[in-house]
Amino acid sequence: VTNVRQGKQFVIDIDGELDGERAALLEQLAGELLSNPVIEDFVLTVAQDQDA
């Protein structure tokens, strides 16, 4: 084993395409509600629709 990571993961579904405005909103949501920047870092990754 060279690395183990434990963390929180939030899976967020949206309707429609992830345009700049929606991406900015998700960034804000992640930084102001879902994480506390004093003690946590976050990474936002985009996945394709699993149900498609």
Add this chain to the structure above:
Amino acid sequence: MRVGVVTFPGSLDDRDAARAVRAAGAEAVALWHGDADLHAVDAVVLPGGFSYGDYLRCGAIARFAPVMGPLVAAADGGLPVLGICNGFQVLCESHLLPGALTRNGSRHFVCRDQRLRIEDTTSVWTRDYTPGQEIVVPVKNGEGNYVADESTLDRLEGEGRVIARYVDVNPNGSRRDIAGVRNERGNVVGLMPHPEHAIDLLTGPTDEGLGFFTSVLNAVVAA
């Protein structure tokens, strides 16, 4: 003088906080999380407990409660606000105080009578104490481990904004034994231990917590 005590879903210590307010000689006014109105109170206590079940992070959801809108604005304008335990966590999440409260270093919930040293007596909530005075009040938390980056801690110390420190035992691993801090102006104080549980010998280990509540009463009356 009227002191508001906010009840969030999951607040535990709102009744004791109101009782402490009355014991100090002020009128306690019940404020409701969903009511975006401070009802013209002269000061506010955010009590301990588990607001919104501590989901997400302690205090993270309470920060968005309707009552917090006018509260944050009033605190910025100088309204005295004391956050105890969960209330301290709410004040940090609301950015009224720096830093954050994380899981206890021991990973265990801790409940004990705790000796504190009052470090700063310039805040409106500690002015009835003498600098260096030691008091014993209950502490009870699972996430009371105060953290902030080193430069923030240095600034807090340099500006005399650490209002109380743990003595003998650090119950939760807080950086630099910090039990409570204040904002620059001294009207907003966050404290992890519970002065409202130590206002008389009938129900508490001491009556040494009452000073927080008489302090704000005297500060407002003098103003």
